[in-house]
Amino acid sequence: MKRENISDAVVRRLPRYYRQLSELCAHGAERISSHALGREMGITASQIRQDFSCFGEFGQQGYGYRVKELCEEIGRILGLDKNRRLVLVGVGHLGHALLQNFPFAKCGFSVGAAFDVSPAVVGSRVNGVTVRDMREIDAYLKESPADVAVLTVPQSAAQGVADRLISLGVRGLWNFTNAELSSPEPEVIFEDIHFSDSLLTLSYRLGNA
């Protein structure tokens, strides 16, 4: 089922719900009311009910939500069951840190390969993933298409690499480069991690606590 007209704010809250419910599940909680869930997350109960109503009927008046079922359902809405394929491009410190520590599988992604231009890292293995020469990426993606590429290349190379990946069929770019990327292909999705937005938010709060 494709969903349309669901606001960005609601979409952004879904992973937070998923995280919170996974945590509750791990602690053995069986059910929770929208009020209690809201308290934990700093969201009103009515906001939660409204958010969930975008996706169907969950929970029951006076009973609350079954934690495990709701968690699984939100996981499915997020596409965790899709087992999408992903490649990582740019194995500098940040790329290396992601390969080493980020739980891609828990997010529903399997990492096919990593690519870099530097002979110093090409041929090495990080956490079971082989680092290949960037010159092999065309052949690789034709053989083993990927839905998503993690972009951890230098900012100056970002748009060029993105264009190349998109021409090879990649439809999602997880962009750590701090470059504002674009594509004429309307179906391509860019998800940017802006570290500086986060630090500036912290800076604001320190001055207004």
Place this chain on the structure above:
Amino acid sequence: MKRENISDAVVRRLPRYYRQLSELCAHGAERISSHALGREMGITASQIRQDFSCFGEFGQQGYGYRVKELCEEIGRILGLDKNRRLVLVGVGHLGHALLQNFPFAKCGFSVGAAFDVSPAVVGSRVNGVTVRDMREIDAYLKESPADVAVLTVPQSAAQGVADRLISLGVRGLWNFTNAELSSPEPEVIFEDIHFSDSLLTLSYRLGNA
């Protein structure tokens, strides 16, 4: 001036405004209407006017905003002029990447020092910052207090290190550990970077584009 009752959503948009206006400024734009700014950012003009009205009077009916002045004013609101001091704790791949590439100075922070427990990195310098032994952190922070600590330690060490930093006067924790941290001190501010929330948002969008 301390500001209260400004919603989280408004605060989170401030760095985005700052980024957009800096970009416009760099491209030589002198003024911009709320409509044009909104179009660039995917926000309505009335939302922009409402957001800015939380902080005072900017812009002029029928004239728009002076880009440079507005950018500087938002920079001040964000605390860019405070030149806050920061330390980084945990010089693994991610910590190293941040020291090497993140523009702390542009965000109004100066990096005093970095700390790690590993003899392999203690004593090295990364981008002009000396990596010190974690055992020296108490003495260091008593001598040179820091407002913020970047937390790039392993998840299992996160809460312990956070508690120690807070006891040494750190009031802002920029948390990359994916641990949910807390403190009994009400004035301590945690700003979490949740990589997985971002990847799950991308996953959702791929399934609903």
